[in-house]
Amino acid sequence: MQDETILYHPVTNSFVVLNPSAALVWQSLETPQPAGVLAKQLCAAFAGVTPDQALRDVETALNQLQSLSLVEVHQ
Helix, strand or coil: CCCCEEEEECCCCEEEEECHHHHHHHHHCCCCCCHHHHHHHHHHHCCCCCHHHHHHHHHHHHHHHHHCCCCCCCC
């Protein structure tokens, strides 16, 4: 579990394990940022990730975090 980020959700008393790309998204959300900016960060952090794939991954991570009530997504 060294390369994983684990979040605790006190309302549901549950844990969420994030993979490295979702963890980067989570950590980058300390300051709200558009998905496109987060995708650029993924491209810079992970070799071989295309901008389109990075944007899909960011959107998936944000949707999942939102569905768990861990973030609010503003359009």
